[in-house]
Amino acid sequence: MRAQGIDNSYKILIIDDEEVVLDSCAAILEGSDYQLATASDGTLGMKLVREFQPDLVFVDLKMPGIPGLEVIDRIHALDPTIVTVVITGYATVSSAVGAMKLGAYDFLPKPFTPDEFRLITRRGLEKRKLVLETIDLRREKEMLRENFAAIVSHELKAPLGAVQQNLFVLEAELSGSLTEDQQRRLERMKSRITDLVKLIHTWLRAISVDFDTIKEKFEPVVVASVISKAVDSLQPHATRKDIEVVTSLEEPLSPIMGDEGTLTEVLINLGNNAIKYSYAGSQVLINAHEEDDRVVIFITDTGVGISKEDLPFIFEDFYRGKTRQPVERGHGLGLALSQRIVEIHNGSISVESDLGKGSTFVIRLPIYCSDRHPQPPLQAEVIRNP
Ligand SMILES: Nc1ncnc2c1ncn2[C@@H]1O[C@H](COP(=O)(O)OP(=O)(O)OP(=O)(O)O)[C@@H](O)[C@H]1O
Ligand SMILES: [Mg+2]
Structure with missing residues (x-):
């Protein structure tokens, strides 16, 4: 088989305990340049995943030994870029749904025709090609x-x-x-x-x-100290613009694990923005409290706000808002850098803004508990203005 647009050097692995399935798949692919390997159970299959390094793996859901679902899970833990397809009898379509929730790309119900098998192989390899291209592009x-x-x-x-x-x-x-x-x-x-x-x-x-060097130096950080250092740095800018910076912290705040210097830099960036995009005589509020194992810091201003056209882009390098800006200089880098810093702290940064009324930036950072596992990273989110 020669599939258009797909490099025939791709490697395919089929894990199924029914010999007839393995034989018929091999027969269907005969004549193609794909490299094919087969395994009759999950243990041998996993060995081949490591040694043969397939692009696409077909996994039978019902097998003696390691169950198919677990095989899929183990394959993805080993290499999340490998595309998996489940082979299933009609009776187990609901398990196929479960497998797809685990990250399987597609499913092939038994019995299947050669054309169905070829089609799913082709689709799976196209998916693999896309995944690899995306990784290359990112690199x-x-x-x-x-x-x-x-x-x-x-x-x-x-x-x-x-x-x-x-x-x-x-x-x-x-x-x-x-x-x-x-x-x-x-x-x-x-x-x-x-x-x-x-x-x-x-x-x-x-x-x-x-970031790697910064991460190596992570230590427990007192959030109140970060805020206080940032406020000291913001003061001259605030005074120049006749803006009052008001802080309110819920005491005591648990420490977080991180780097005090770069976290202070984040607060300075957000604080400077709040001042820069606000009117003389207004206030910038910095609040912090604990919420569900996170320290949450709010930086709120009543300035120009951010339009919904700008909002999705403000964390990108060099992006500067297009609307209603007071004439203040900037490079559009402060938020991009701040987001990177917060993310290496396993935190998230989000914004809620109302054009003409003001903005609130929210930083969430996992609190440090020496006796607990680290928190999973938070998803970055942008809350759009109404
Ligand atoms: N508090 C805020 N109020 C209104 N707009 C804001 C606020 N914070 C950020 N923005 C918008 O987001 C854009 C990106 O902000 P960012 O801090 O990355 O860049 P900048 O402030 O323009 O320049 P700099 O690199 O000097 O920080 C800004 O140009 C502005 O349009
Ligand atoms: Mg800025």
């Missing part, structure tokens, strides 16, 4: 991101730093001899260069922050 994107970071750091950061340094020296040397207009232009140059250097710095940080 490629990651490499691009890293290469970009390297290019930016080598090709832009150093020369810009030199220009900035020379401008400072020049300004000192020309001190007193510049006209008012020349001084103004020099200031503008300095400010633009400083912005660019800051952008490169933030960008590099957003794409190349070494």
